[in-house]
Amino acid sequence: MTDNNDPSQISPDGFETTLSRYVVGIDLGTTNCAVAYIDTTQASSAAAINNFPIEQWVDLGVNARRELLPSFLYQPLAEELTSLAIGETNSTKRIAGSLARDRGMQLPGRQIASSKSWLCHDGVDRRAPILPWQNEDDVEKISPVSASAELLAHIAHTWDRTHPSQPLAQQDIVLTLPASFDQVARQLTIEAAAEAGLARILPIEEPQAACYAWLARHAENWEQQLAP
Secondary structure (H helix, E strand, O other): OOOOOOHHHEOOOOOEOOOOOEEEEEEEOOOEEEEEEEEOOOOOOOOOOEEOOEEEEEEOOEEEEEOOEEOEEEOOOHHHHHHHOHHHHOOOOOEEOHHHHHHHHHOHHHEEEOHHHHHOOOOOOOOOOOEOOOOOOOOOOEOHHHHHHHHHHHHHHHHHHHOOOOOHHHOEEEEEEOOOOOHHHHHHHHHHHHHOOOOOEEEEEHHHHHHHHHHHHOOOOHHHHOOO
């Protein structure tokens, strides 16, 4: 077991020199989030990349796992709270995912969308409670950083229910960022992860992630397919 506070056990890329049981990739997208992982106890030649279906509300009273988590938050009406059991599944006033997207189309003043885009909007205070931009009177506003944190916290909650002995906070996480993000937006994304309880973060740019995905799909013959 490694000591998280021992600098000698931290590699230059931010990961511990001894990897966690799982390495988890999170695409915190503007429209959808996706999660994949590998089990580091498998031999590197046999380690499979697995998609992680994300549990979410897909209708009132209907919970299901989906390959993608729509990047939307929604604050339910009072009459919706019972069927969504907010107190049991979510520590916030909001839900994330498919139902949040669909109900928000009907009640846009209760929905937060595109929080990732707000992180790179230098014309606003991205740590201030400004979302939803045009909210209904009883809807609590939160910051773009906190909105991104709630999406990551939802992913962490779902992961932990599936892997109770290997919580997401203890795993090494590769988090994708747009190549257009400046240093401030990158730092705000890392702050959002920390707010969600995720500290072991390695951020990489999306084009780099796409390159890695292509290499993984062509592991047997990529050298034959590429040329200077």
